[in-house]
Amino acid sequence: MSATLKINGTEKTFDQGLPSTLTELLAQLEINAATVVAEINGDIVERKNFAQTELKDQMAIELIRFDGGG
Amino acid sequence: MSALKIAGKEFDSRLFVGTGKFASNALMARAIAASGSQMVTVALRRVDIENENDDMLAAIDQTKYQLLPNTSGARDAAEAVRLSRLARAASGIAWVKLEVTPDPYYLLPDGQETLKAAEILVKDGFIVLPYINADPILAKKLQDVGCATVMPLASPIGSNQGMKTKASIEIIIEQATVPVVVDAGLGAPSHAAEAMEMGADAVLVNTAIAAANDPVEIAKAFKMATQAGRIAYETGLASKSTTASASSPLTGFLRNE
Numbered sequence: 001m002s003a004t005l006k007i008n009g010t011e012k013t014f015d016q017g018l019p020s021t022l023t024e025l026l027a028q029l030e031i032n033a034a035t036v037v038a039e040i041n042g043d044i045v046e047r048k049n050f051a052q053t054e055l056k057d058q059m060a061i062e063l064i065r066f067d068g069g070g
Numbered sequence: 071m072s073a074l075k076i077a078g079k080e081f082d083s084r085l086f087v088g089t090g091k092f093a094s095n096a097l098m099a100r101a102i103a104a105s106g107s108q109m110v111t112v113a114l115r116r117v118d119i120e121n122e123n124d125d126m127l128a129a130i131d132q133t134k135y136q137l138l139p140n141t142s143g144a145r146d147a148a149e150a151v152r153l154s155r156l157a158r159a160a161s162g163i164a165w166v167k168l169e170v171t172p173d174p175y176y177l178l179p180d181g182q183e184t185l186k187a188a189e190i191l192v193k194d195g196f197i198v199l200p201y202i203n204a205d206p207i208l209a210k211k212l213q214d215v216g217c218a219t220v221m222p223l224a225s226p227i228g229s230n231q232g233m234k235t236k237a238s239i240e241i242i243i244e245q246a247t248v249p250v251v252v253d254a255g256l257g258a259p260s261h262a263a264e265a266m267e268m269g270a271d272a273v274l275v276n277t278a279i280a281a282a283n284d285p286v287e288i289a290k291a292f293k294m295a296t297q298a299g300r301i302a303y304e305t306g307l308a309s310k311s312t313t314a315s316a317s318s319p320l321t322g323f324l325r326n327e
Contacts, residue, residue: 008116031117035125037160044159062116064156066127068098069113069142070088070227070254070276 003057018057022050026063035065071300074272076249077165077197077218079136083108084266085296086138086251088276092285095129101279102135105289111138111167111274114157138199140167146180147187154191166191167221169201177227181208185215192216201253204235209242209250220246221274223254224265228277230257233264243269259288259295266299267307 003018004011005025019025022045026033038045038053039062045053055061074081087107092098102110110130130137139157144150147170154166168191170183184200185208191198197218202208204222212220222239225231232255233239243250249271256262262273275292282288 007119010119029119031119032125035127035160036117037156039156044155046159063119064114064160065117065125066112066139066157066160067115068089068092068126069140070090070111070274 005055006058006060008061008063018055020054022053022055022061025055025061026050029063031063037064038062039064071297072304074249076199081108081136081272082106083293083296084272084300085262085293086111086253086272086274087279087289088274089113089126089130089280090276091280095126097285098126098280099129101285101289102130104286104293105275105279106293107135109136109138109272111140111276113140113142114153114160115143136165137161137163138165138167139163140201141169141187142171144170144187145172146170147183147190150183150187151190151194154187154196155194158196164195165197165199167199167201168217171227179203179223181205184208185211188212188217189215199251204238204242206238206241206245210245213246213248217248219249219251219271221251221253224252224261225255227254229255230278231255232257232261236264236268239265239270240268259291262292263295263299263302266296267302269303270299272296 001017002015004013019028041060074084083106085105085107086109087102087105088111089098141150141153144153150170158164170180171177172180179201188198188200199219200212200217201221209220222242225234251272252265252270253274256275257278265273279285279289
């Protein structure tokens, strides 16, 4: 069943169904989870909770990490 | 040279370094090492999900450097608070360089929104270092709500124009009970030395190091200038006079009068 997530402002459709957790999503996107923090529908999800955070259709997800800055 | 103390933590170095605009993470790491800095700023950004990049934090040894996440990109208090909380969740540390810059052209900070965000963040347990225009009244208000420092700008971010706000920064230094960190616009080691000689407690430099021909060498120059300025401030300068005061003896000239 197809489902959609809005990741960092861009709609992404998953034809084979959603990854079940945030950890699985990051693995599918090949993003190293070790330094990422997430926000789902405006609420912060800490790294330690990624594996328990279940994903649902139409969730708005922000994946954020540190970058150079002054 | 005395140590700098912010929120109970001591720093031997009075030079803070930003991590933006470096050509590579490796060069950034070498420049930070050469600067002798113990406090480095970082920004928070969305992960590029199409092009997974190396994590820049891996290049910063957090046992040596206090990480100071900034809220760059925030246009109002709510966005700054959100970024601060994300930064704390990402890093586990509650230090934040609070900056609220609604106008991307001059990147001047919004004092009202900064004060509003500072009050929320201090209550939430953050160690708040606000970036402000050189406004002595605002500096005092931020100090009164519990900010750990105030960080007045010398001139617009990345402009390398030096101490354009000098007279106002002098007033801020005179009135401050928290450390004053001169931030933004310091383009040359002499600018950093000037700020330190006036009694600033520290300076923050990014563009002038990252965009230099040789960031490692210029980082070293900023380190020396910051130290020179601080030593001069602590020991005091000889007095000024309007007329000359000969440094060589005024007797024994090789002439007949």
